[in-house]
Structure formats: C-alpha cells, structure tokens
Amino acid sequence: MTRVQFWNIESGWLFYLLATVALAVFAVGALHRISTWRKDGKTSTLLGGGGLWTFFRDGLLGKRIFRNDPKAGIVHQSIQWGFLALFLGTILLAIDHYFAAFLQGGPYSVFSFALEIAGLLVAFGVVWALIRRLFLRVPRLENRFSDLLPLVWLLLIVITGFFVEAARLAANPQNERIVSFAGSLLALAFPSPEASRSLHAGLWWLHAVLSLGFIAYLPFGKVFHALAAPASMYLEGQALARVIVGAEFASGEFSLRTGVGMDACARCGRCVEQCPAHLAGEAFNPRDAVRQGGRYARLKNSPLFKLPFIKSRAERELAKIKASAEQSVWNCATCGACVEQCPNYVSPLDYLRELRGTVIEDGRNVPALVTGALEGLYKRHNPWEAPKSKRGKWAKGLEVKDIPKDGQAELLYFVGCTTSFDTRAQEMARSLVAIMNHLGEDIGILGAKEPCCGDVARALGEQGLFQELRSDTLNILELYGVTRLFTTSPHCFHTMRNLYPWKDDGDGKHAPVQHYSQLLCDRIQRGALSFSRPLDRVVTYHDPCYLGRHNNVFEEPRLVLQSIPGVKLVEMKNHHRNSLCCGGGGGRMWQEIEGQRKISEMRIEQAVETGAQLLVIACPYCLIMLEDARKTAGVEDVLEVKDLSELAAEAI
Amino acid sequence: MNIVVCVKNVPEVAEEELEINDEGADVEREELGFAINEWDNYAVEEAVRIKEALGGKVTVVTIGNDDDEDVLRRSLAMGADEAILVDGEDLAGVDASAVSLILSRVLKPLEFDLALCGAQAADDGFGQVGVALAERLNLPYASLVTAARVGAGKITVDRELESGMYETVELGLPALLTIQSGINEPRYVSIMGIRKARNAEIKNLSLDDLDLSEDDVRGTANWFESVEMSLPPEGEGAEILSGSLDEICARAAAIIKEKGGLG
Numbered sequence: 001m002t003r004v005q006f007w008n009i010e011s012g013w014l015f016y017l018l019a020t021v022a023l024a025v026f027a028v029g030a031l032h033r034i035s036t037w038r039k040d041g042k043t044s045t046l047l048g049g050g051g052l053w054t055f056f057r058d059g060l061l062g063k064r065i066f067r068n069d070p071k072a073g074i075v076h077q078s079i080q081w082g083f084l085a086l087f088l089g090t091i092l093l094a095i096d097h098y099f100a101a102f103l104q105g106g107p108y109s110v111f112s113f114a115l116e117i118a119g120l121l122v123a124f125g126v127v128w129a130l131i132r133r134l135f136l137r138v139p140r141l142e143n144r145f146s147d148l149l150p151l152v153w154l155l156l157i158v159i160t161g162f163f164v165e166a167a168r169l170a171a172n173p174q175n176e177r178i179v180s181f182a183g184s185l186l187a188l189a190f191p192s193p194e195a196s197r198s199l200h201a202g203l204w205w206l207h208a209v210l211s212l213g214f215i216a217y218l219p220f221g222k223v224f225h226a227l228a229a230p231a232s233m234y235l236e237g238q239a240l241a242r243v244i245v246g247a248e249f250a251s252g253e254f255s256l257r258t259g260v261g262m263d264a265c266a267r268c269g270r271c272v273e274q275c276p277a278h279l280a281g282e283a284f285n286p287r288d289a290v291r292q293g294g295r296y297a298r299l300k301n302s303p304l305f306k307l308p309f310i311k312s313r314a315e316r317e318l319a320k321i322k323a324s325a326e327q328s329v330w331n332c333a334t335c336g337a338c339v340e341q342c343p344n345y346v347s348p349l350d351y352l353r354e355l356r357g358t359v360i361e362d363g364r365n366v367p368a369l370v371t372g373a374l375e376g377l378y379k380r381h382n383p384w385e386a387p388k389s390k391r392g393k394w395a396k397g398l399e400v401k402d403i404p405k406d407g408q409a410e411l412l413y414f415v416g417c418t419t420s421f422d423t424r425a426q427e428m429a430r431s432l433v434a435i436m437n438h439l440g441e442d443i444g445i446l447g448a449k450e451p452c453c454g455d456v457a458r459a460l461g462e463q464g465l466f467q468e469l470r471s472d473t474l475n476i477l478e479l480y481g482v483t484r485l486f487t488t489s490p491h492c493f494h495t496m497r498n499l500y501p502w503k504d505d506g507d508g509k510h511a512p513v514q515h516y517s518q519l520l521c522d523r524i525q526r527g528a529l530s531f532s533r534p535l536d537r538v539v540t541y542h543d544p545c546y547l548g549r550h551n552n553v554f555e556e557p558r559l560v561l562q563s564i565p566g567v568k569l570v571e572m573k574n575h576h577r578n579s580l581c582c583g584g585g586g587g588r589m590w591q592e593i594e595g596q597r598k599i600s601e602m603r604i605e606q607a608v609e610t611g612a613q614l615l616v617i618a619c620p621y622c623l624i625m626l627e628d629a630r631k632t633a634g635v636e637d638v639l640e641v642k643d644l645s646e647l648a649a650e651a652i
Numbered sequence: 653m654n655i656v657v658c659v660k661n662v663p664e665v666a667e668e669e670l671e672i673n674d675e676g677a678d679v680e681r682e683e684l685g686f687a688i689n690e691w692d693n694y695a696v697e698e699a700v701r702i703k704e705a706l707g708g709k710v711t712v713v714t715i716g717n718d719d720d721e722d723v724l725r726r727s728l729a730m731g732a733d734e735a736i737l738v739d740g741e742d743l744a745g746v747d748a749s750a751v752s753l754i755l756s757r758v759l760k761p762l763e764f765d766l767a768l769c770g771a772q773a774a775d776d777g778f779g780q781v782g783v784a785l786a787e788r789l790n791l792p793y794a795s796l797v798t799a800a801r802v803g804a805g806k807i808t809v810d811r812e813l814e815s816g817m818y819e820t821v822e823l824g825l826p827a828l829l830t831i832q833s834g835i836n837e838p839r840y841v842s843i844m845g846i847r848k849a850r851n852a853e854i855k856n857l858s859l860d861d862l863d864l865s866e867d868d869v870r871g872t873a874n875w876f877e878s879v880e881m882s883l884p885p886e887g888e889g890a891e892i893l894s895g896s897l898d899e900i901c902a903r904a905a906a907i908i909k910e911k912g913g914l915g
Contacts, residue, residue, distance in 0.1 A: 363730070363839035371840045378843070379664060379685055387667040464843025 002104040003112075005097045007168065008200050015208055022212035029219025032304045033228070036259040036297035051234035054345065059230045064343035068270075075132065078125030079154070080226075085118035113179035119158055120182055126155045140269030147267060150223045153214055160207040162186055167203050170196035228263035229344040235260060236345045254297060254354050261346035262294030271338035271348055276581040277331040281596025284331035286338040286348035293351050296321045326359045330367060331593055334459050334586035335545040340577055356461025373590040374462055377469065381452045382417035383590060392447030394419075394426040400433045401444035403480050409444030412477070412485035414496070417452050418589075418620040419488040424627055425620040428488050431649035432516055438652050439528060451476050455491040458499070460587040470500060486514040488645070490547035490619045491585065497551070515547055517618050520648060521556035524563050531651035534566035540612040541569060541644075542603065542626065543579035544619035557618050557644055564651045572606040580606060582629075584621030600629035608639055618644045653708035653802060654764045655699040658755055658781070659692040659727060661720040662774045670883065677878040678745065688723040691770025695831040697838040699768055700731035702802060708765070709733045713758055715740035715751065721854060728852050729845040730838075735854045742866060747876035748776075750869045752784035757862035759789060766807065767828040771796050782830035793828040794821050798835050 006012040057063050062080065066073030089111065096103040103111050129151055132138050141147070165183035170190035177184065190196045218224060235257045254262075271286040272278050278285040299305050299321065305314035332352040339347045359365050360374075373383040380388050392402065394415075401409050413432060419425045436443045454469030473496075477485075487493045497513040523529035541561060547553045554576050562569055574580040583599030604626060607615040615630075617623055620643075627641045663684040673680040688696075699710045711734040712727040714720055724735035738754060759767060767789075769782030779795075786793035798818060799810040811819045812832050859866060891907075893900045908914055 360840060360842050361844060363841060363845070366840040368837065374840065379687065385667070389669075390667075462842060464845075464847060468843055 002101070002108050003093060003096070005093070008171070008197060009204055010201075018208065018212050022216040025216035026219060028304070029216070030224075030227075032298065032302045033219050033224055033263050034259075035302040036254070036262050036294060037231075037256060038253055038259055038301065051236055054233045054236045055230055058343060058345065059233050062343065064341070065268075067341075067343075071128075071132075072268075075125050075128050078121045079129065082118045082121035082125060083154075086115060086122065089115045089118070109177070109179050112177070116180055116182055119161055122154060123158045123162075126151050126158065130155070140273050142267060142269065146221055150214075150221055153210070153217070157207065157210045157214060160203060160210060164200065164203045164207050166190055167196050167200035171200055222265075222267055225264050225266040225344060228260055229266070232257070232260045232264035232345045254293075254351065257347065258293075258351045258354055259297065261344075261348075261351060262290060262297055264344040265290045265294070265342075265346050266344060267291070268343065270341040270343070271346075274337035274341050274578070276333060276335060276337065276583060276599045276602070277593075277595065279580075279602060280583075280599045282331050282593060284328045286332075286352075289325070289328065289332075290346060290348050290351055292321060292325050293355065296325055323365075325355060326365050329355050329359060330370070330587070330591055332586050333545070333581050333583055333588050333599070335581035336549045337545075337578075337581065340549055353459065353461055357463055358461075360461045367591065369590050369592065370460055370587065373456060373587065374460060374465060377452060377454075377457050377462075378465060381469070381472070382421065383452075383456045384417060384421045386421040389448055391420050391450055392445065394421075394429050395433070395445060395447065398430060398433050399437060401442075402447040403444040403482075404447060404449045406444065408481045410442040410484070411444075412480075412482045413443045413445050414453070414485045414487045414492055415445055415450060416487060416489040416492045416620065417456075418624070420450065422620065422624060425488075425623055428620060428623065428643045428645045431643070431645040432488065434649045435520070435529070435645070435652065439523060446476065446480065449476065449480075453487075453492040453495045455489075455495040456587055456590075458495065459585065470495075474500065484512050484514075486516050486519045488516060488620055490515055490544045490551070490553075491621070494546040494550050515551075515553060515556075515618070517547070517557040517560055517644060518553060520560045520644075524560060529652075531564045531648070533651045535564050535647060535651055536566035537614050538568045538570060538610075538612045539614040539616050540572050540607050540610045541575075542572070542582070542607070542615060542617045542622055543576060544617060544622050545579065545581050545585055547618060548579050549577055557616075560644060560648060561616060564647060570610045570612055572603075572610055574606060582617075582619075582622040582625040584625040589621060589624075598629060598632065600625040601633045604629045604633045604635060604639065608635055613638075613640060615639055615641045616644055616647060617641070653702055653706045653766060654711070654762075655702060655708065655766045655768060656711045656713060656759055656762055656764045657692070657695050657699045657727070657732070657768045658770075658785070659696065659712050659714050659723050660689040660770070660773050661686050661714065661716055661723045662689045665774075672881055672883065677881050679881065686719070686722070688726055689770050689773050691772060691774075691831055691833055692723075693770075693838050694833050694835050695768040695770050696727045696730055696732060697836050698800060698831060699766075700839075701836065702766070702800070703731065703733075706802060711736065711762065711764070713738070713755065715743065715754055717741050724854055725846055725849045725852065726841055728849040729841045735852065737854050737856050738862070739856065739858045743869060745878065746869060746874050748778040748780035748784055749875050750873040751781050752788055753873040754859070754862065754864065754869060755781070755785050756788035757864060758857065759785070765825045766802075767791065767826070769828065769830045771830045771832045779830075782828060786828040789828070791826055791828045792823040793830070794823060795830040796832045797829045798832050800829060800835070 006015070009015070062073055062077045065076050092103065092111065130148075133141050133143050133147065133151075162182055163186065165180060166186035167190060169177075169180060169183050170187040171193045173193060187196075190199070218226075265287070267287060269287055275284075275286050296318065299314050299318040305311065329352055332349065334349050334353065336349055339345075339349050366374075372385075376383050376385060380386065382388075382391070395402075400413075401407070403409055403412065413429075413436065415429050419429050433443075433445075451473040452469050453473060454466040457469055458466040485496070487496070493513060493515040500513075502512055520529065539561065541558060543549070543554060543557075547557070558569065561567055572580075580603050581599060582603055604615070607626075615626060617626060623641065623643050630636055630639050630641055663679070663681055664687050665679075665684065668684060671680045672678070696710075696712060702708075703710050710732040712724055712732045713736045714723055715738040717740065720740075721737060724737060728735055736758060738758060740754075743750075743754075767785070769785065771782070772779035773781070783793060783795060794809050794811055796812040797809045798812045801808045806822055806824050807827055807829075808820060808822045809829060811821055813819055859869065893903050895903070905914075
C-alpha cells in the first residue's frame with residue numbers, strides 16, 4: 001500500500017506550473033515583508049546568545065501561549081503542530097516519489113495515520129479558534145478580515161483535503177483502510193466508485209488551488225508571523241534592553257529586532273491586556289503601535305511601494321501614518337509588560353523608543369514638555385528645572401563624605417536626579433545615608449558634581465544626548481576613582497548596569513552597580529544589618545518595573561522588608577513579573593497624557609484592595625507617582641506610601 | 653526667499669546666583685553657561701519655516717569669539733544653510749548702535765529678501781539692534797512681530813501691541829523684522845543633529861574685512877556706556893507663616909484675598 005502521486009489526475013504538469021506561480025508570489029511577498037528587516041550593522045549578528053533555546057521552547061512548544069490562557073495554547077499548538085506535520089508529510093511524499101520509495105506497507109500506514117490525526121488536529125484547532133473569536137468573543141482577540149481569513153482558509157484546505165481522501169477511498173473500495181478512519185467515514189457519503197472518481201479530480205484541483213493559494217497569500221497576511229516569529233525568538237538573545245554599547249544604530253532607522261518584530265506580531269493582544277496606558281483608557285495600545293509601525297516601515301522601504309502606479313498613493317499614506325504614529329509615541333512608560341507577555345518576543349517598547357528617536361531627530365513634533373526635559377538634561381544635567389549647583393543640597397546637615405571635596409570613598413552612593421531635587425524623594429537619600437553611617441561603611445556622594453546617568457534621555461529617544469551624558473558620567477566616575485556604586489533609583493541602576501561599558505577587571509561576579517535594595521539585602525544576609533524597632537503593619541510591596549521586570553530583582557527588597565519585625569507582607573493582584581507600572585517611567589514624568597484615569601491611581605486601587613495600610617516602594621518615580629495618586633484618589637487616610645529605605649532607616 | 657538672521661550667544665541666568673564682576677559694570681560671566689538668545693531662536697525657526705515652504709537660503713550671523721560658534725552650529729542643525737562669525741574678541745560691552753554698524757557692514761553685500769532679528773537680547777535687553785540695523789540699511793521694518801505671511805514681493809506681519817491688541821502691517825521686500833517670542837514653536841535640536849553640523853563651514857570675518865577699525869566701533873558708533881551695575885537690594889516683606897497645615901492654609905488664603913488675588 002502506498003500513495004500514488006497524481007492518481008486520477010491528468011495534466012499533472014499544471015500543478016507544477018501553479019506551484020511555481022504560487023512560490024513566485026510568495027517570494028515577492030516575503031521580500032516585501034522583510035524590507036523592514038534592515039540590517040543596520042551594529043545590532044545584528046547571526047550568532048550570539050540564547051536564541052536557539054528560546055526558539056525551541058517558544059517556537060515549537062509554544063510555552064508563552066499557554067501562559068494565563070492554556071486553552072489558547074491548545075488551540076494554537078493543534079494548528080501549528082498539525083500544519084507542520086502535514087507540511088512535513090508533503091515533503092516526505094516528494095522524497096518518496098523522486099528519490100527513495102520508502103513509504104510503503106507498514107511505514108506508509110503509520111505515515112497515513114499520523115497525517116490523518118494531523119489533519120483532524122488542524123480542523124479541531126481552527127474550529128475552536130473561530131468559536132473563541134466569533135462566539136466566545138475573547139476580549140483580546142480581534143475579528144478583522146485579516147484575522148478571520150487565514151482561519152477560514154485553513155479550514156477549507158483541511159476540509160477539502162479530507163473530501164479528496166474520501167473521494168479516493170470511495171473510488172477504490174478495495175483499499176478500505178482503518179488508518180484513514182476519518183476519510184473512510186466521510187467516504188460513506190460518496191456515491192458509486194465511478195462517480196466518486198470523477199468527483200475526486202475536481203476536489204483534488206480545488207484542494208490544490210486552495211493550498212497553493214495559501215502559500216502565495218502567506219506573506220501578505222498575519223500568517224507570516226509563522227516565519228518571522230522564529231527569527232524574533234532567535235534574536236531575543238540580543239534584546240535591546242540588555243544589549244550593550246555599540247548597539248546604538250543610526251537613528252531614524254529601526255533595529256533589526258524591531259523590524260523582525262513588526263512581522264512576528266500575530267495580533268494576539270496579550271500585550272494590550274497588560275499595558276498600563278491602555279488600561280488607563282489612553283488612546284494607545286502596543287498592538288496598534290506595532291501594526292502601524294509595520295505598515296509605516298513597509299511603506300517606507302518596500303520595493304512594491306516604489307512601483308510607479310502605486311508610488312504617490314503610498315507616499316501620501318506614509319505621511320499620514322507617520323504623523324499618526326508620532327503623535328501616540330509618547331504614551332509608553334517603557335514598563336516592559338508587553339515584552340513580558342509576547343509569545344513571539346516582539347518588543348513594542350523598543351519599537352516606540354526607536355520611533356521616538358525619529359521624532360526627536362526631526363525636531364518639529366516634539367511636545368514642549370519633552371523639549372523642556374531634554375534641554376534641562378543638556379544644560380543642567382537633570383531633567384528638572386534645578387540648577388547644577390543645588391544638586392547636593394539635600395545632604396546639608398548630614399554627615400556624608402563629598403568625594404570631590406573630601407577624597408575617595410570605597411563605595412559611591414549615586415543619588416540620581418529625582419532623588420536629589422524632589423523634596424519627597426530626598427527622604428530616601430537621607431534615609432540611606434543614615435543607614436550606611438549606622439553600618440559604619442565608607443561611602444561618599446558626588447554632591448554638586450554628580451552627573452546624570454542618562455536614562456530619561458534614552459527613554460525619550462534622544463540617543464545623542466544619552467551618549468553624551470553617559471560619557472560625562474563615565475569620565476566623572478573615573479576622575480574620582482569610583483569602582484563600585486549603588487543607586488537610589490532602579491532607572492540609574494538599570495542604565496548603568498546594562499548600558500555602560502564597564503572595564504572588565506576580570507572579575508565578572510562583582511557588578512560594580514547595585515540598587516540599594518540589593519545592598520541592604522546583602523548586609524542583612526551577612527548579619528551586619530538587623531532591625532530592632534518593629535513595624536506592626538500590614539504592608540504590600542510594589543515591584544518597580546526597572547528593578548523587577550527589567551532586572552529580575554524581586555526577592556531582595558522583600559527580604560529587607562520582611563526582616564523588619566512585625567511586618568506582614570501581602571501581595572497585590574499584579575506582583576513580581578506582572579507588576580503594574582506606576583506610570584512615571586519612559587519620560588511620562590515630564591508629560592501630560594490624557595486618559596480616562598491615571599495609571600498611578602489604578603495601582604493605588606490595587607494596594608487598597610489588599611487591605612494593607614502601607615504601600616512600600618523602592619524607586620523615586622514610584623514614590624512620587626504613588627504618593628500623589630493616593631491623594632488624588634482620596635485614600636490618604638486609608639493608605640500610606642513609603643519607600644523601603646525610609647522604613648529601613650526607621651527600623652534600625 | 654533668502655533670509656538672514658542675526659543671532660546672539662547669551663548667558664543663562666535662570667536660577668543662577670549672579671555676581672557683579674570686578675569692574676563693576678557687568679555680571680561675572682566666567683561660570684555661566686551660554687545659549688542662543690531666546691528671541692533669536694524664534695527668529696531662526698521662523699526663517700527655516702519660510703525656507704521650507706518657499707525655498708531659498710537661510711544665513712545666520714553672530715558677533716563673538718570661537719565659543720560663540722555654538723549658536724551658529726545649532727542654527728545650522730535647525731536648518732540654516734550658511735553661517736558667518738564676526739570676530740568680536742575685543743568688543744565686549746559695546747552698545748546696540750555699534751553692533752548694528754557691524755551687522756550692517758556684514759549684511760550690505762549679501763543678497764536677501766528678509767532680515768530677522770530677535771526683539772531683544774536676554775542679557776542687556778536694549779531692543780534696539782534690529783531697528784538700528786534696518787535704519788542703517790535703509791530697510792522697511794516692523795518690530796515685535798508675532799506672525800508673518802509672505803506674499804509676492806511683500807510680507808504681511810502682525811505686531812504685538814498692549815493688552816492683547818495687535819497691528820497688521822504690510823511691508824515691501826526686502827524688509828527687516830524683529831521677532832517676538834511665541835511667534836512659533838521652535839523645533840527641538842538633537843545632539844546628533846548638532847554633531848552633524850560640527851563639520852559645516854563657518855565664514856569668519858574680522859572688523860578689517862568689514863572696513864571697520866576698533867575705533868570706528870567703540871568710538872564713533874558707540875553712544876552708550878555702562879557705568880555701574882548692581883544687584884537689587886534684598887528687601888523685607890516676606891512673611892513666614894507658621895502653625896498647623898490647616899492654619900497656614902487659612903492664613904495664606906486670607907492674605908491672597910486681602911491683596912485681591914482671588915476674584
């Protein structure tokens with residue numbers, strides 16, 4: 001028993017002709033899509049880091065698809081594995097026909113049975129997918145033509161496939177086989193063997209046209225994600241959030257990973273579900289941003305849009321899309337919730353930051369507040385309206401070494417712009433100095449000479465300014481002999497730890513940059529620091545995005561908190577990797593964004609829901625945002641907001 | 653439309669604690685940061701916008717030393733095409749009349765349809781250079797311009813008057829305008845943009861090139877000399893409120909009401 005190629009089909013050559021046409025269209029389409037995949041020379045390398053394992057775990061097993069929605073995992077993997085099996089089956093048949101006939105007898109039965117299951121799996125997955133979209137109305141799923149077309153098309157392919165098999169079986173009743181059980185069942189509905197034979201040819205061509213058509217259509221719809229997603233997963237090892245220096249590309253272009261991401265997006269909407277800006281009712285969501293970005297990049301780069309008859313229309317649409325994309329580019333808080341969720345490792349965060357770079361370089365559409373912050377950074381080395389000379393004033397009256405005046409220290413306390421100037425956040429600095437003095441450690445600050453780490457400049461897309469600030473900071477650190485430092489802000493921590501080129505002293509273990517929560521945790525674990533004054537309160541802890549999600553520092557602050565006697569810690573609905581942003585990052589601290597509500601108030605609501613009396617944070621932005629939000633939300637009497645450093649200082 | 657814009661590099665004084673220098677007639681400028689005069693920035697933006705709409709060339713001019721090149725490079729990054737630096741090393745402290753003389757010598761040989769100056773400079777605040785320059789060049793002019801619309805061979809502008817009133821004036825080209833702040837929203841100039849302008853050529857002119865001697869400038873043309881500058885006297889009149897937060901708020905509200913601050 002074996003599969004006879006082109007059984008009952010005349011003009012088999014026509015199939016090859018159609019296949020060639022289909023492949024040609026596919027090739028043109030693929031070229032059109034990957035016109036956004038611009039190799040900009042610095043961020044792209046074919047080898048290097050982590051990608052292969054991600055590709056296997058997420059690309060084949062679909063790990064992230066199961067997260068929070070296991071049914072989605074079952075649906076998608078049924079379709080994916082079924083389809084891959086059928087595809088593999090076609091290849092094996094070709095090998096069997098042209099090279100070495102091995103699909104006969106026993107092996108053929110196994111083969112046939114496997115493909116039967118595969119076909120049913122695809123049908124099962126597609127039908128359930130359509131039910132989820134059209135009847136269950138799963139909120140994050142859209143029902144655009146481009147979402148439904150591929151599903152319906154696949155369903156037709158699979159159905160016609162089974163019908164072809166049924167017709168063939170009905171026309172050859174002597175070949176009744178159990179392995180093709182679905183086909184056999186369907187064959188019962190077919191008429192006489194002669195009639196079935198004529199039906200078979202028609203059905204076969206229908207199935208062929210649908211299948212080849214699908215291949216041709218593939219690059220033009222979102223199904224292209226099937227090819228782009230593996231590339232995106234592979235490039236995950238080069239995630240820009242973690243990629244270092246040298247990854248600065250000529251601004252105005254998107255990095256390779258972002259270009260790939262535009263095609264890898266399957267419009268699943270998991271990013272939308274978690275995006276704080278979207279949840280606050282702002283006119284923005286990461287899915288739309290990436291979709292728009294892809295269209296924009298293709299209009300700009302694709303050879304198809306340069307064809308004479310379409311060129312001027314494309315240019316007009318490009319201008320419109322550019323204007324629209326640039327307007328909504330400032331909502332992103334760079335919190336990374338979207339990056340965390342995406343099963344295809346797309347980063348709307350990086351796309352938006354890169355697009356901001358384009359807007360910045362052009363200069364004409366930069367909101368006035370952003371300009372103000374950037375000019376402040378350039379002139380005064382801080383995004384606030386504060387003069388450089390006042391930077392160390394918070395330390396007045398405190399005993400702390402001013403390194404430029406008093407000489408080198410073992411450990412630098414890098415205070416940061418916001419902590420230096422904001423009156424509420426200054427308490428964090430005073431608390432940390434008190435703790436370090438209590439510990440008797442040799443620390444120092446840079447006082448008025450302290451530079452800016454550059455995080456805000458980078459978040460707003462001003463790469464050039466970020467590079468200048470970084471270079472200034474490195475020079476100052478070198479000038480004053482700084483070898484180790486800890487920061488108040490997770491933003492300074494993230495930027496200096498991941499985006500600064502530290503000279504490799506061979507000891508990779510001792511990161512020269514720590515967040516204060518890591519330092520305190522270390523001292524507690526070493527037995528140097530302990531807390532004697534109890535704090536008998538129920539508290540909840542807010543994971544700052546740049547400490548937790550971006551840098552995996554979750555347990556250290558909790559350990560410090562729970563070392564204070566009497567503290568009872570409860571978790572909010574969104575905690576650890578799923579923490580809900582305070583809304584202050586990504587340059588939002590310097591913007592006025594319209595939404596139905598404030599992101600920070602949503603977080604305060606979650607805190608109040610836990611029944612805790614005290615909300616603890618470990619970041620100056622979060623402190624300012626949440627301190628304000630508890631007042632505007634009217635829960636001042638119910639909930640207090642304090643920083644971890646303040647609690648620690650009070651508990652000594 | 654060929655446009656010439658006169659720009660000045662001025663000290664940044666917001667939030668700074670100023671000191672009078674040893675000579676007693678100016679502030680100590682050593683420690684201060686410098687930036688383009690705000691009104692001139694609006695003027696450059698306006699010039700670039702007109703050029704982007706109608707074509708042509710924008711030339712920026714400044715008087716100063718090598719450090720002052722920064723304002724020219726920034727203007728080039730904004731979209732200006734050419735830059736001229738007049739060596740003003742020994743010209744510190746000259747008045748608006750002298751400055752306008754120098755500028756008139758620079759502009760005379762240039763072919764332009766429009767000359768723009770900022771309405772005033774942030775440091776000495778004379779508000780005279782633009783107008784004096786127009787007189788020396790015999791150009792029609794309008795000052796405190798808040799809107800400009802180019803027509804065929806003419807330009808129509810709105811001039812800011814008092815109490816929200818404005819006057820619309822039509823001038824034949826070539827003309828000179830002094831630009832009031834708020835006429836537009838100046839574009840952001842990125843660091844990378846400025847870096848790209850770092851290699852642009854700047855034309856250097858000396859007083860000699862302009863057929864001027866230092867005596868011409870400081871002597872004849874300079875009518876005004878600063879004799880003394882002093883900081884305002886520290887006054888009294890600041891009442892520090894004390895008490896609980898509620899008490900302070902009540903007292904503050906009462907004071908504001910008393911002084912007519914609440915409608």
